[in-house]
Amino acid sequence: MLDVTCEHCGKILKIPEEYLGQRGRCNRCHGVITVTVAPLKFSAEAIQAAAESEQEQGENGSLQDLPQSSEAIIPHKCPMCGTLLHIPARYAGQRKRCTTCNAMLTVPRILTDEEPPQPPRSTGTVPPTVPVPPTSAMLDHIHNIGKGLFAGGCLILLAPVIIALFVIGFALLSYRTSTPPAPTRQASARRPTQEPRPPSVRPQKAPSTVTDAEVKEIALREYPNDYAMQNYVYDQQLAAKQYVGTVTDGEVKQIALREYPNDYSMQKYVYDQQLSAKRYMAEVTDREVKQIALREYPNDYAMQNYVYDQQLAAKQYAGTVTDGEVKQIALREHPNDYSMQEYVYDQQLSAKRYMAEVTDREVKQIALREHPNDYSMQKYVYDQQLSAKQYMSAVGNSAAKSRAQREYPNDYTMQKYVYDQALKGP
Secondary structure: OEEEEOOOOOOEEEEOHHHOOOEEEOOOOOOEEEOOOOOOOEOHHHHHHHHHHHHHHOOOOEOOOOOOEOOOEEEEEOOOOOOEEEEEHHHOOOEEEOOOOOOEEEOOOOOOOOOOOOOOOOOOOOOOOOOOOOOHHHHHHHHHHHHHHHHHHHHHHHHHHHHHHHHHHHHHHHHHHHOOOOOOHHHHHHOOOOOOOOHHHOOOOOOOOOOOHHHHHHHHHHOOOOHHHHHHHHHHHHHHHHHHOOOOOHHHHHHHHHHOOOOHHHHHHHHHHHHHHHHHHOOOOOHHHHHHHHHHOOOOHHHHHHHHHHHHHHHHHHOOOOOHHHHHHHHHHOOOOHHHHHHHHHHHHHHHHHHOOOOOHHHHHHHHHHOOOOHHHHHHHHHHHHHHHHHHOOOOOHHHHHHHHHHOOOOHHHHHHHHHHHHHOO
16 A cells, blocks of 8 residues: 545545556545655766666666656556566656566656646556546435335335326226216106116016926925025926936835925935835845844935944954954944944044053042942042042041041042032031
8 A cells, every 4th residue: 555645635635556666636625636645866977877778688688677867657467477566767758578477668747737638658558447536526416326226116016006096087987977966956856766677687487387286385485585595496396396206116115205205305315225225225235234224214214324334344443453352342232233333443542541540549449349240330430539629638627527538538529529528517
């Protein structure tokens, strides 16, 4: 970094070396300054020796380090090797050789405020571009450009919203202009007291040409005040009546008639369901399960179908269980019902596992003594006795507690009951 003193305000500026020989503005007073270094001092003998060396080397001679004299120095970097050279001001504008890489270079000129800049001589090559430090005016210009870009971006983002609001406003305006104004008192006085209803919404009566009085009565009974629904129900019931009149299975037809004697639509539905179930039951293969279904619903093929499927699945489940003891309990309670066997097996197995994990042995013995062959009841009694035992341990009336324990020494549930009765009094 170079220390350059502003000749206008005296501020010492830190400027990189690559800006040597260029002009810029002070960041305090914005005055124009030239980036240079302090002149070096050379003696008269050194100047005379340099002049003789220049005559010997000619115009294209190389630059040598000179001793100090009073002549101004131009700092300049070699564009090829980057060596910073200190060149006497008298060589400004001439071509010399670098003392490091021996490359030809042009010594830059130092411009003053009174001297206008001269265009560079064309050498056939484009000189390298040197970056100029930004000034406050340049920063203001960049800031103004950023403001413009931000405003333009906001406008682009808000454009769909503005267009949508414009379309909605235009639609509302068109609707208001197309809607006729409200009638005045004078105009409404000339209008009839009641406008005729449009033909599309007039109530239509059911056709008076229907011939089946029985079906007509069904329609009238269901919708006495709705001609359209009367029309619809009449058509549905008439079609169902004609269908039921053509069926061939008298047994299934009697089931349908028994369930819905006054509704041909439901007769048709029940007939189809029962006929399908009857055909299904005729093809089943497990006679034992079929007998269970027939025993429960002898006159209903649909329920036979349902019970058969439930019992068959439960029978298959019972064949896969592994706890023989629990299975025997289920068989003992429901020997002819596989669905109930499945339910009881699951309940008993869960209770058996629960009883295996309880921790109060005294209460467990009470449950086992009351229900030795029923795990579900053991679980129920255990929970009741344990809750009563915990209750009795926290009561505060010693006399009532002693009486309860004396009457039922091995039953905490009865102790709790007697204790509560004693507190209530006679």
